[in-house]
Amino acid sequence: MIVCALVSERTRKYTVRRSRWLTRTRDHSSHFSPLLFRLSLDYLPTLFRDATTEYYTTGLTHECGVFGCIATGEWPSQIDVAQVITLGLVALQHRGQESAGIVTTAGEERGRFFVHKGMGLINNVFNDESMKKLKGNLGIGHTRYSTSAASEEVNCQPFVVHTAHGPLAVAHNGELVNCSALRRWVLARGVGLSTLSDSELITQSLCLNPPDGELDGADWPARIKHLMQLAPLSYSLVIMFGDKIYGVRDPYGNRPLCIGKILPLASHNTSTLTNGGTSGDAEGWVISSESCGFLSIGARYEREVLPGEIVEMTREGVRTVCIVDRPDNKPQAFCIFEYVYFARSDSIFEGQMVYSVRMQCGRMLARETYVEADLVSSVPESGTAAAHGFAQESGIPFGEVLCKNRYVGRTFIQPSTRLRQLGVAKKFGALSENVKGRRIILIDDSIVRGNTIGPIIKLLRDAGAKEVHIRIASPPLKHPCYMGINIPTSEELIANKLSPPLLAKHVGADSLEYLSVDGLVQAVRQNIANKEDANIGHCTACLTGEYPEKLQW
Numbered sequence: 001m002i003v004c005a006l007v008s009e010r011t012r013k014y015t016v017r018r019s020r021w022l023t024r025t026r027d028h029s030s031h032f033s034p035l036l037f038r039l040s041l042d043y044l045p046t047l048f049r050d051a052t053t054e055y056y057t058t059g060l061t062h063e064c065g066v067f068g069c070i071a072t073g074e075w076p077s078q079i080d081v082a083q084v085i086t087l088g089l090v091a092l093q094h095r096g097q098e099s100a101g102i103v104t105t106a107g108e109e110r111g112r113f114f115v116h117k118g119m120g121l122i123n124n125v126f127n128d129e130s131m132k133k134l135k136g137n138l139g140i141g142h143t144r145y146s147t148s149a150a151s152e153e154v155n156c157q158p159f160v161v162h163t164a165h166g167p168l169a170v171a172h173n174g175e176l177v178n179c180s181a182l183r184r185w186v187l188a189r190g191v192g193l194s195t196l197s198d199s200e201l202i203t204q205s206l207c208l209n210p211p212d213g214e215l216d217g218a219d220w221p222a223r224i225k226h227l228m229q230l231a232p233l234s235y236s237l238v239i240m241f242g243d244k245i246y247g248v249r250d251p252y253g254n255r256p257l258c259i260g261k262i263l264p265l266a267s268h269n270t271s272t273l274t275n276g277g278t279s280g281d282a283e284g285w286v287i288s289s290e291s292c293g294f295l296s297i298g299a300r301y302e303r304e305v306l307p308g309e310i311v312e313m314t315r316e317g318v319r320t321v322c323i324v325d326r327p328d329n330k331p332q333a334f335c336i337f338e339y340v341y342f343a344r345s346d347s348i349f350e351g352q353m354v355y356s357v358r359m360q361c362g363r364m365l366a367r368e369t370y371v372e373a374d375l376v377s378s379v380p381e382s383g384t385a386a387a388h389g390f391a392q393e394s395g396i397p398f399g400e401v402l403c404k405n406r407y408v409g410r411t412f413i414q415p416s417t418r419l420r421q422l423g424v425a426k427k428f429g430a431l432s433e434n435v436k437g438r439r440i441i442l443i444d445d446s447i448v449r450g451n452t453i454g455p456i457i458k459l460l461r462d463a464g465a466k467e468v469h470i471r472i473a474s475p476p477l478k479h480p481c482y483m484g485i486n487i488p489t490s491e492e493l494i495a496n497k498l499s500p501p502l503l504a505k506h507v508g509a510d511s512l513e514y515l516s517v518d519g520l521v522q523a524v525r526q527n528i529a530n531k532e533d534a535n536i537g538h539c540t541a542c543l544t545g546e547y548p549e550k551l552q553w
């Protein structure tokens with residue numbers, strides 16, 4: 001297979017990782033199925049992933065965050081564009097912590113791009129000195145969790161290339177499902193690529209002349225449309241060229257992207273998170289993976305970029321260039337896990353706040369999996385909204401039973417399984433006075449490898465809990481994602497090894513149940529204004545195995 005040559009080193013590392021897992025499984029689980037030995041296509045995307053991912057032991061690792069800002073009115077602008085972008089990226093830090101970058105420009109024809117990128121968190125990458133260099137009236141930024149190429153400086157985003165028409169910068173959230181095929185296609189046209197990154201591939205594809213040619217300089221909308229025909233998903237992009245920023249969401253709307261308006265300071269007392277309003281003229285526009293940071297930078301949420309939409313942002317304002325259709329009229333496929341786990345709970349998608357959807361998932365979970373108990377509680381952080389919803393619906397009071405140590409950080413690079421598992425326990429302490437003698441329903445948003453829940457149950461039992469019933473506010477995760485999220489291989493997902501009753505036994509719970517796929521979809525759509533619209537759709541591939549587009553090699 002062609003990919004073998006490209007990824008032989010990764011394959012070796014992966015094979016080591018995989019055989020380690022198989023050995024562990026044989027040693028510790030009597031439920032091991034020979035079927036799991038099958039070398040299935042579904043693990044191949046992970047071959048491209050950074051080798052460091054093998055050390056993550058809990059949860060799903062996030063995706064990326066993209067952000068752009070353009071000042072309106074007279075230039076040079078009073079708005080410190082670099083500062084706005086930095087703060088915007090800090091608000092998106094939960095989406096990626098490996099590296100970050102910002103590119104700004106004054107917006108002159110063929111003008112200079114100022115670039116600063118580096119490994120680490122936003123606060124480590126940017127300081128006063130680097131910020132001073134990022135001059136200009138518009139700019140874009142990125143915070144990365146790698147999916148398609150190693151977590152190294154060379155793959156940091158935004159990517160900048162010098163085209164025949166001037167410099168171009170691109171920031172990407174997502175992962176191309178046809179990355180290998182597109183790579184071959186682009187290479188066959190005489191283009192050289194310097195990395196394995198699908199985001200560089202997108203950048204280089206934009207440098208190609210569109211099929212209908214160009215009359216007067218580069219026709220960026222035509223080039224972007226061409227890219228969208230070549231690559232159906234998954235991407236939300238911010239693209240900067242000259243004095244414009246383009247925002248692009250793939251036709252399935254798989255990854256989020258929204259627009260905010262920077263208002264004059266006087267308008268801020270009327271701030272609202274809901275749709276724009278008219279108070280005050282815009283001092284600038286921002287575009288972001290999520291709306292969560294808008295209020296902190298003095299911006300107001302305007303609207304989402306629609307699936308397939310290309311928006312053009314200039315100093316005059318924001319306009320839709322066009323909306324590219326999905327192939328075969330398929331429904332949208334917005335990632336349902338943005339609601340379950342990835343997004344910050346104050347973000348807005350499809351007209352609803354993520355926190356409210358998580359509460360609704362908890363209500364639905366209570367309807368589907370009620371059990372008698374004294375207390376409903378949660379695994380902090382992301383399980384908490386669902387626990388409040390469960391408590392409301394069931395009438396059982398909510399109370400906290402766990403305290404999370406925010407300084408432990410990620411539970412990775414630990415030398416042995418025992419220490420790694422302790423790593424999970426080290427994150428939490430039990431609030432023993434709330435726990436003792438109680439029957440507890442403990443809600444979490446998801447179970448991935450199953451490393452978190454067992455040690456927590458043990459903590460609660462040691463603190464005197466009488467019963468611990470686990471309720472999960474999403475369905476079992478069974479399939480990998482190749483659209484920008486690092487979901488472990490099918491073999492590593494605990495739901496593929498243990499049914500709910502066996503998993504309950506394995507983790508020491510009195511019972512364990514998940515929300516159904518229908519329940520999750522209903523909870524997510526309940527408050528979407530046009531939910532009957534045939535176009536509305538959510539990707540549930542990691543739960544159902546039904547992918548919006550097949551992976552193409």
Ligand SMILES: O=P(O)(O)OC[C@H]1O[C@H](OP(=O)(O)OP(=O)(O)O)[C@H](O)[C@@H]1O
Binds near residue numbers: 059060382444446447
């Ligand atoms: O089954 P596992 O592989 O152990 O992973 C599942 C856990 O990982 C996530 O939490 P995480 O600790 O990442 O962060 P959170 O504070 O956002 O909930 C998720 O919310 C679950 O609690």
Ligand SMILES: NC(=O)CC[C@H](N)C(=O)O
Binds near residue numbers: 063064157198484
């Ligand atoms: N998680 C993401 O969205 C990653 C974007 C891109 N595929 C990269 O690896 O840089």
Ligand code: SF4
Binds near residue numbers: 254335481482539543
């Ligand atoms: S497979 Fe899962 S994580 Fe990936 S885009 Fe679909 S819903 Fe989101």
Ligand SMILES: [Mg+2]
Binds near residue numbers: 380382383445
């Ligand atoms: Mg959690």
